Amino acid sequence: MTNAAKSSTIATMIRHRDLAIRLAAALLVCLSGACAPRLTLPKETGAVFSTDSATEVFTAGYSSISEKYIDTISLAVIALEGMRGLSTIDPGLTVSRRQNTIILTDNDRVVARFPAPRDNDARKWAALTVEISTAAGVASKQLRAASNEMLYEAVFDGMLSNLDVFSRYAGVEEARKNRAKRQGFGGVGIRFKLKRGQFRVTFVMPNTPAASNGIKKGDIITHIGQVPVKGLRASEVGAQLRGPIGSRVTLTVRRLGQAGPLTFEIERAHIVGVTVVLSERNGIVFLRVTGFNKNTALSMASKLKKAKKMLGAKIKGLVLDLRGNPGGLLKQSIRVADLFLAQGQIIRTRGRHPDSIQHYEASGPDLVTGAPLVVLVDGKSASAAEIVAAALQDRGRAVVIGTSSFGKGTVQTVIRLPNGGEITLTWSRLITPSGYALHGLGVMPAVCTSGANGGERELIDEALKARMKTSTLIEAWRKADIENKSQRKGLRASCPAERRKRSVEVEVASRLIGNRSLYNRALSLTSAVDAAWH
Template sequence: MLSACTAAVQPDPALESRMTTMFDAVYTEVSAVHIDPPDLRRFTIGGLDGLRKFDSSYDLDIDDDDVFMIEVGGQIAAEGLAPDNETEIAAWSEFARTMVLDVHMSGLLPKDASEDALYDRFFDSAMRTLDRYSRYANPKDAADLRAERDGFGGIGIDLEEHPDGARIHRLEHDKPGAAAGLLVGDRIVAIDALKIAGMPLDAIDRLMRGPVDSPISLTLVRDGLPGPLNVTVGRTRIVPNTVFYSLIGDHALIRISGFNQRTSKRIAEAIGQARADLGQGLSGLIIDLRGNLGGRLDQAVDSADLFLESGLITRADGRHPESHQVFKAEPGDIADNLPTVILINGASASAAEILASALQDHGRAVVVGMSSFGKGTIQTIVDLPNNGELYVTWARFVAPSGYALNRMGVMPTVCTSGASDAVATLDQALGHGPDSGAANLKRRRVASYDDEAEAREILRLCPWLPHASGDIDLAIAELILESPALIRRALAVGRAAEGA
C-alpha cells in the first residue's frame, strides 16, 4: 500500500492507537450487523468525501490503478492504494484510518479539524452510504440520546432562558428539586459556583445533569429575598415523560410523544388515572401517535401487549442471527377491551408504527389519520471507544398480518388526507367504494416495498396533507367512540383477514 509522504508532522503514537481502535470498531460492527452486507469501498469513499466539509478546496481523486489521492488547496494531503479484496474488513479499516490520519497530519486542513471532528465528518458521511437511518452519534449527541432512552441524573426541574442564567418554570413534585424547596420562578445564577449568565440553555441543562446520587450546588435568586440563596440537591434518575393524559368528555386522550424506558408503564398509569377520574363513565380511549418518531422497540412491544390478549405483535428479520425475533402478546388487556382509536400521520414512525399496526391488525383499535412514515426498520446501538454510538440498521419489521412496515408505513382505517368534513370522511372510509378504508388496506397489505411502481401507488392513497380546518382526526375519533355501531364497522374494516 502506498501512503502519503506529505505529512508535515509524524503522528502521535497515542493518536494513531486511538484512531486504529476507533476505525476497527466501526468497520467490524458495521460489517457484522448491518441488514445488508456493506460495500466497504463505497463506505470508505463516503467517509473520505465527508472530510470535504472542512475545506471547499478538498478533492478526492481515484485513478485507474485504484490509487486514492486527496488534495487540499492543490497540495497532496494523502495518497494510498486501495485494498484488492473488496470484503477484507481489516484492510479497509487500516486504509481508511491511514488516509484520514495522513490528511490530519498534513497540516492542510483548518485548525478545527480535531480528532473528534474528523470522526464526526468521516463516520457521519460513511454511515449515510448504508441506508437512510444508519448514523453516527458523537459523544455529546450520544449522551443526549442515552438520556432520552434511559434517563439521566437530575433533580426534576425544567428551565427556561433568563438574563441571570435560567429560570425554573416547572417542578416535578416527587423529585429532589421540589423536596429541597425550589420554587417555580426561582432564577438559577450559578451551578457548583460556576456563573451561568449568558450560557445557552442546553449547556445549562448539561451542567444540571450528573451521576445519580451525586450532589449539585445551586445559587438562586428568589423574589422577596434580600440576597442569593444557596441550595444543595442530590440527583436522582430522571426519565423524560413521553405520555400525556387528558379528558375529552368521557374519553381519555393519551398522547405519546416517543417510546423510552418507562413509556408502557406510563400508558398503564394514564389508563388507571382515567378510570379513577371517570369510573364506569369512561367510554373510550384515543391514543395520539401523531408526530411520534419512535424509540425503544421493547417499549413499543410492551405498549401493544397492554391491549392484546394473544397473538403476534411484530416480527423482525435481518442478516445477523440475533436480529430474527418474534414478539407475541401475553394474556391480559389493561383496558378491558375499551373501544380505542389510534391517531397517526406522516411523522408517526418506527415504534409508533409497530403499536398502530398491531392493534389495527388484531381488530383492537381503529386507526385514523394519514399514512405513517414507513420506518419499518430497527437500529441496533453500538457503543464506540470514544463514547460515541453507531445506530446500525439490522432488521425490518413485519406487521401481524404479514406486510413489511418499511417505506409505505401503516395505512389508516379512516384516511383523513386533506379532509374538511368529519362525517363525510368517515362515511367514505366505512363504505364499499374504491377509495374506502377496506380497499386501501387490502392494497397496502399485499404491496411489496421492493416494487417501486406499486410503492408509489400506495403512497398516493393516503398522503400526509394538512386538513382544511380544525382537528379532523380527533373529531372522527370522537364520532367513532360515541357509536357502538361505528366502532364495530370500523374495527371490522381494519382487522386483518389472516395472520393476526
C-alpha cells in the same frame, strides 16, 4: 467525480440524513462494545492518530457495518468511501483505487500508494485508513489542524453517507447525549423555557428532586450555583442542571409573591423523561404519548390503572394519541401494544444478521378488557409509534384516525465504539401482523383527516360510505411490494401525510367511542380478517 463534487455530495447527503433524523427518531436496539479513553494526538510527530487506538476504532466500525447492515455491502467499498470522507476536511484530497493499489493524491499530486487489503479483512482496511489519514496529515494543513473527533466524523460519515438516511455516526459528546435520551440522565427533574431573557420553569416532574425540594411551575431561575444565568443559552443552562447522579447543585429562583430569592440545594438523581400524559373527558380516557423511552410502557400501565381506579365502570373508551410521536425504543412499543392485546403477533423484524430476525407476540392480558380504543396518528408519527398503531389496527383492536403516518419502518442498532462514539446502523425492517412492510408506506387510517378543519360527522360518514373503496385500498396497502416505491407513494397519496394538531381527530374519536355501532363499523374497515400470519 471531482474532489469538489464528491465533497459536496457527501455534505448534501449528510444534510438530508440529519433532516430525516429530526423528523423520525431512530428505532433502537442497543449493543455495547469495549470503551477506551479519548485519543491524544502526538502532534509533534506529525501523526494524525494514535495508531493502535484508531485501528481498533475503525476495525470495530468496519466489521460491524459489513456484518450487520440490512443489505449486503462490500467492506472494501465502505472503507474506501470512509477514506474519501477526508475530503470534507480538505477538498484537495482524493483517495482512489486502481486494481490492487490505493492511491492518495493532494490536488492531483500523488502523495502515497498502498497495497489494497483483501476485501473482507476489516483490521487491514482499518490499519490502511490510519495510514492514509497519517499520510494525508503530512500533506494537508487542514488535516493536521483537525481534532481526532473531526477525523473520525469525516471517515464514518463518508462510509455511512451512501447507505441510508438513518445510519449515522455520533461523536463522543453527541453519543453521551443520545444515551441520556434513551436511558435517562442525572438531573433535577424540571423543564424550562427561555422567554424575554428569563428562564421560567414550565414543568416539574413528579417524584423527582425538584418536586421534593419545592421547585414550582412558574419559578424563574436566576442562578445555578454562584453563576447568574442571564445571557446564557438554554442549552448551557440545561447542561449545568445535569451532572453525575448523587452530585449536588444549588438553584436560586424568583417566585411570584415572594419578597426575595429562594435557594434550593438539590441532589441530582436519575431522570427519565415523562412520555405519557393522562387526561379524561366525559368518561373517555386520553393518553398522549410523546415518545418511547425506557419508562413508557410502565408509565402507561400505571396511568391505565389510575384511570380505572378513578372511573371504574364509567370508562367509555380510550384514545391513544400518537400524533407527532417520532418513536424511540423498539421493545417499549411492543410492551405498549401488549397492554391492549390478549394474544397474537405484534410485529416481526427481518434483516440480514441472524439476531435481527425476531417475532414479537402479545402475552396479555388486555388491561382495559376490550374497551373501545382509538389511535390518533399523523405524518410525524414514526417508527415505534407506527408499530403500536399497525399492531392494534391489524389485530382489530383499535380504529386508527388521522393521516398516513411517517413510514419509518426500519430498526437501527446502536454500536458503541472504543473511542466512546457510536454508530446507529439500520439492520432490519418492520413487518406488521397483516404482512406488509412499514418502511416508505406507514399506517393507513380508517378515518382520514388530511386537510380537514372540522366536521367529525361528515368525516365518519364519508369513511363508512366509501367502505368498498377503503377495503380495496387496504388490500393493496397490505400487498404493496417493498421495492415498488412509486406504488407505495401512490398509496400514501390516498390520505396524504400531514402534521395534525387540530381537535378534529379528538372529536372524531369521541364520537366513535360514544356510539358503539359506529365504532364497530369503523373498526371493521381495516381489521386484518385475512391477516398474513408468518
